[in-house]
Amino acid sequence: MVKSTKPVPDSMTPAPFRVTARRQDLADTFTIELEAADSPRGFAFRPGQFNMLYHFGVGEVPISISGDAGAGKLIHTIRDVGAVTHGLSTLKKGDMVGVRGPFGSAWPVDAAEGSDVVIVAGGIGLAPLRPAIQHVLDNRDRYGRFVILYGARSPKDVLYLPELQSWRGRLDTYVDVTVDHAESGWAGNVGVVTKLIERANFDATHAVAMLCGPEIMMRFTVAELTARGMDRGDIHVSMERNMKCAVGHCGHCQFGPKFVCKDGPVFPYGEIEALLKARGV
Amino acid sequence: MTNPAKPKSSKPDAFVMDANRLDALIGALASSGHAVMGPRVADGAVILGPVAGAADLPLGVTDRQEPGRYRLKTVKKDPAYFDFAVGPHTWKKFLFPPREKLWSAERAAKGFAVREDGIDAARRDKLAFVGVRACELAAIAAQDRVLTGGEYRSETYALRREQTFIVAVNCRTSAATCFCASMNTGPGVGAGHDLALTELGGGKDHRFLVEVGSTRGEKVLMALNAKPAKPKDVAAARAAVAQAAKGQRKMPKSAPTVLAGATDSPRWADIAQRCLNCASCTQVCPTCFCNTVTDTTTLDGSGAERWRHWDSCFTLDFSYIHGGAIRGDGAHRYRQWMTHKLSHWFEQFGTSGCVGCGRCITWCPVGIDITLEARGFVKDAKGKRKG
Ligand SMILES: Cc1cc2nc3c(=O)[nH]c(=O)nc-3n(C[C@H](O)[C@H](O)[C@H](O)COP(=O)(O)OP(=O)(O)OC[C@H]3O[C@@H](n4cnc5c(N)ncnc54)[C@H](O)[C@@H]3O)c2cc1C
Ligand code: SF4
Ligand code: SF4
Ligand code: FES
Numbered sequence: 044m045v046k047s048t049k050p051v052p053d054s055m056t057p058a059p060f061r062v063t064a065r066r067q068d069l070a071d072t073f074t075i076e077l078e079a080a081d082s083p084r085g086f087a088f089r090p091g092q093f094n095m096l097y098h099f100g101v102g103e104v105p106i107s108i109s110g111d112a113g114a115g116k117l118i119h120t121i122r123d124v125g126a127v128t129h130g131l132s133t134l135k136k137g138d139m140v141g142v143r144g145p146f147g148s149a150w151p152v153d154a155a156e157g158s159d160v161v162i163v164a165g166g167i168g169l170a171p172l173r174p175a176i177q178h179v180l181d182n183r184d185r186y187g188r189f190v191i192l193y194g195a196r197s198p199k200d201v202l203y204l205p206e207l208q209s210w211r212g213r214l215d216t217y218v219d220v221t222v223d224h225a226e227s228g229w230a231g232n233v234g235v236v237t238k239l240i241e242r243a244n245f246d247a248t249h250a251v252a253m254l255c256g257p258e259i260m261m262r263f264t265v266a267e268l269t270a271r272g273m274d275r276g277d278i279h280v281s282m283e284r285n286m287k288c289a290v291g292h293c294g295h296c297q298f299g300p301k302f303v304c305k306d307g308p309v310f311p312y313g314e315i316e317a318l319l320k321a322r323g324v
Numbered sequence: 325m326t327n328p329a330k331p332k333s334s335k336p337d338a339f340v341m342d343a344n345r346l347d348a349l350i351g352a353l354a355s356s357g358h359a360v361m362g363p364r365v366a367d368g369a370v371i372l373g374p375v376a377g378a379a380d381l382p383l384g385v386t387d388r389q390e391p392g393r394y395r396l397k398t399v400k401k402d403p404a405y406f407d408f409a410v411g412p413h414t415w416k417k418f419l420f421p422p423r424e425k426l427w428s429a430e431r432a433a434k435g436f437a438v439r440e441d442g443i444d445a446a447r448r449d450k451l452a453f454v455g456v457r458a459c460e461l462a463a464i465a466a467q468d469r470v471l472t473g474g475e476y477r478s479e480t481y482a483l484r485r486e487q488t489f490i491v492a493v494n495c496r497t498s499a500a501t502c503f504c505a506s507m508n509t510g511p512g513v514g515a516g517h518d519l520a521l522t523e524l525g526g527g528k529d530h531r532f533l534v535e536v537g538s539t540r541g542e543k544v545l546m547a548l549n550a551k552p553a554k555p556k557d558v559a560a561a562r563a564a565v566a567q568a569a570k571g572q573r574k575m576p577k578s579a580p581t582v583l584a585g586a587t588d589s590p591r592w593a594d595i596a597q598r599c600l601n602c603a604s605c606t607q608v609c610p611t612c613f614c615n616t617v618t619d620t621t622t623l624d625g626s627g628a629e630r631w632r633h634w635d636s637c638f639t640l641d642f643s644y645i646h647g648g649a650i651r652g653d654g655a656h657r658y659r660q661w662m663t664h665k666l667s668h669w670f671e672q673f674g675t676s677g678c679v680g681c682g683r684c685i686t687w688c689p690v691g692i693d694i695t696l697e698a699r700g701f702v703k704d705a706k707g708k709r710k711g
Contacts, residue, residue: 053443054476055426055617055630059435080435099429099436100621100628124646139435285645287616290476293635294614295642297660300584300668305475321587323656 054290057097057141062134063116068202072167073132074109074120077140085115089149090174091253091281091309094119095289097141098130105286105304107171108145117142120170120202146289148309150175151279155251158277159187161243163264165194165236165256169202171281171308172255176210183215187250190243191218194236194260198222198229217243236260240267247272253309255281262319265312275313282307282315299324339550340557343523343530346405347378349491350454352547358452358489361418363411368396370411372418375454381405389499389682392691402526406455409499410681414610415453415460419484420467423633426480426617431626442632446483454491456517458510459502461492462679463610465516469673470613489540492517496564501682503573503695509679511568513537519545522561533561575666575680579698582705583667587659591700596654598690603636605684605692606661611669611677614642637661666698 064076079086088108096119097103104127110118123132134140152175160179164172179186191210195201201220211218219239221232232239236256252268254261261280268278284303287293296303299318301310318324341349353360354376362375365382375381384403388395396408426442456464468485471478495502495511504510513520518541522533534550536542576582606612616635621628635642637660643650651657669677678694685693 053426053440053479055442055478055632056438056440059438061435097619099431100619100625102619103617139431141429141436283645284650285643287635291474292471292476292478292613293616294637295616295635297637297664297668300671302672317587323651323653323659324587 054292055143055288057095057103057143060117060140060142062136062138062140065134065136068120069200071124072120072122072202074118075131075134075140077117077119077142078115079142080139086111086117086145088117088145088174090152090178091150091171092145092147093171093289093308094142094144094146095286096121096127096131097143098127098134099139099141101130102127103141103143103287104128104131105146105289107281107308109170109173110177111174120167120173122167143289146304148307150253150309151251151311152178155179156182156185157187159245159250160189161245161250161252161268162191162193163236163240163252163254163256163260164192165260166196166200167202168255168257168260168281169193172253173203173206175253180210180213180216188245189216190245191216192236192239192243193218193220194239194256195220195222197224198226198231219243235263237263237267240264240271248274250277252278253281254278254312258283258319275316276311278312279309280312280315280319281309336552337536338553338558339534339536339545340524340553341532341534341548341550343405343532344378345548345550346381346532348548349519349544350375350377352544353452353454353489353491356544358450360452360454361415362454363406363408365396369394370396370408372411372413372415378405381455382408386497387411387499389501389686390691391501391685391693392688394686402530404523404526404530406493406495406521406523407497409495409497409502410457410460410683412608412683412687414608414683415456415464416467416610418449418451418453419464419488420471420478420481420613420615423631424480426630426632428627428629436628440479442480443483446480449484450487451484452489452491456490456492457495457681458492458513459504459507459679459681460610461490461513461516462504462507462509463681466611466669466673466675466677466679467613469675473673489544490517490519490537492520492537494520494522494561494565495568496523498568498572499682499686500571501573501685501693502680503575503682504680505569505572506574506577507676507678507680512562512565517541522564524557524560524564531557533557573682573685573693573695575678575695576699576702578702578705580667580670580676582701583663583698585705586663586701589701589704591697591704592655592659595658595692595697598692599654599658600690601638601654601657602689603638604687604689606636606638607634608683608687609665610681610683611665611679612636616642637664662694662697665694 059080060077109120284296387408471481492513517537665677
């Protein structure tokens with residue numbers, strides 16, 4: 044937990060950070076690397092947590108932490124979909140951004156030790172999972188089989204392609220990628236990500252699954268995994284809701300009795316199954 | 325109705341003062357640096373605002389409240405200061421302002437410098453509330469849990485809250501829309517006040533029983549030279565409060581559990597047909613805390629501000645994420661509101677999100693009654709268990 048050194052900063056006050064690098068990943072998706080402006084220091088977080096990123100004068104949005112560049116640098120991968128994310132997309136090296144965080148629950152990377160790990164991601168959902176993937180790869184001997192399944196809309200939308208390729212190149216990691224709509228030149232899978240589950244080799248009764256993507260994708264993935272014998276408590280999903288505070292005060296992120304900002308965003312599926320099945324919760 | 329007994333000490337904790345000493349009490353609070361807020365009449369309603377003295381209070385004013393209806397009446401005989409029930413305003417507007425500047429920022433060499441104007445303003449806001457009812461104390465305690473009880477605190481709220489002096493009033497009448505007794509929050513004041521008043525007698529005999537709730541309260545009272553109360557004054561006050569609990573609406577005890585299991589009930593669609601989604605209920609509710617923030621910038625782009633303002637789960641925007649609102653239907657939104665108030669709040673904050681003040685019933689333009697709706701769900705659940 045990052046605690047400001049000021050006597051009583053309000054929980055809604057952001058800290059200034061500077062952009063130290065920027066990369067365009069896809070037509071609408073980019074990655075920024077950030078460093079605290081006043082005192083470059085470590086940014087401790089757990090895989091799966093998120094920050095509130097403030098674009099000066101425009102607004103603030105929840106964005107998952109997609110990695111750690113070492114030396115206290117923080118990485119976010121963002122899709123430009125609206126006012127604030129578009130503002131953030133215009134940031135250049137040296138520009139400033141406000142940060143509050145880290146907030147929320149984490150992927151169960153410690154509890155998963157000794158088990159097979161199955162990652163299922165859709166679209167930009169790969170970004171919040173990257174720190175968990177990195178953690179498993181860095182501590183590879185503590186886990187059983189490692190399966191990464193990823194679905195994107197089209198070949199042009201495959202995020203982190205160089206990394207996917209390098210992970211696939213490892214003998215101890217199984218990576219499978221699919222796209223909804225192929226284009227000429229794509230020799231890979233076409234279809235929904237759930238189709239990749241059948242083929243993947245893991246022991247469903249001794250595995251932990253981590254899911255992030257559109258709700259519909261997560262629902263189908265859960266159905267597939269439970270059909271294969273996986274326990275609902277071993278399946279973890281990252282939820283998205285409107286968020287205005289991230290500290291449990293604004294009410295926007297409520298999901299039944301849960302607050303996605305503080306009880307989530309990562310939930311064991313068993314805890315939210317009924318909520319996910321109901322409409323309009 | 326149960327009120328936790330005050331801890332016994334050798335010092336008396338109940339006093340009596342003449343009704344005309346109310347002015348001295350307000351004066352004492354003002355001269356110790358408090359901005360004193362209390363009930364006063366404006367536009368046909370008892371609202372909350374600055375009071376300079378007892379003359380500003382609604383002496384002789386009483387109210388009649390029904391679903392979707394609110395009227396004031398003035399009585400000539402033995403006029404009382406506090407014989408009306410809660411009005412459309414809540415103390416929330418002072419502790420958690422409808423619009424509040426949280427901070428402003430200037431671009432600087434190393435990023436930007438944030439000035440926490442909200443904290444500065446809150447620090448200057450030394451308030452005293454006169455006339456806080458039992459249900460409202462419960463509502464303030466509920467908001468305390470939300471805004472200061474978790475891992476993160478709202479510092480602006482916490483500052484205002486700590487500095488606020490509270491003079492509570494025991495209700496000796498209640499409106500037809502009140503249901504505090506069934507929520508265990510009133511009509512008698514339990515905890516959370518510095519001083520608590522009960523109005524007694526009338527005319528020449530018009531006086532207040534004053535009970536001490538804190539050392540801060542004790543200090544203020546000592547300056548007023550109040551006399552220790554006689555047992556008969558205390559008994560008269562208790563009897564008056566017990567009277568107020570009679571004839572109230574009731575919230576069924578099983579509402580929290582029944583609503584937790586009513587996600588798919590057809591009743592939500594039925595209520596949604598009547599509900600206008602006007603958000604009036606959330607604006608008058610003393611516990612509703614939902615808010616949003618607006619970030620703005622100066623024309624030249626060198627400065628920025630963040631404002632926080634009240635929001636409502638009844639708006640479509642509230643649950644918006646790309647692709648559309650999560651709660652697109654009125655039925656979803658009413659379900660969110662009612663289930664949150666009466667059920668989810670327990671899981672989230674260990675207490676009810678409804679204190680039984682009845683405001684949402686009175687101020688609903690179509691007169692939707694949360695107790696009546698809750699009874700409908702309870703009836704369905706009983707039917708299901710039998711059938
Ligand atoms: C816990 C969490 C983690 C997230 N992580 C990432 C990430 O790593 N990368 C990424 O690109 N996106 C992520 N998102 C989604 C991102 O927050 C939204 O795309 C963003 O809020 C859109 O804001 P906007 O102003 O650009 O869009 P607009 O459409 O202009 O949004 C208007 C307002 O609606 C709300 N809103 C719109 N879409 C969403 C949404 N999907 N989720 C929550 N609120 C929304 C915001 O309050 C926003 O201010 C995450 C969302 C959550 C809840
Ligand atoms: S839900 Fe209605 S009765 Fe309950 S506290 Fe809010 S306004 Fe009062
Ligand atoms: S006050 Fe009545 S009509 Fe308005 S949103 Fe509330 S329940 Fe609906
Ligand atoms: S984002 Fe404000 S309560 Fe969760």
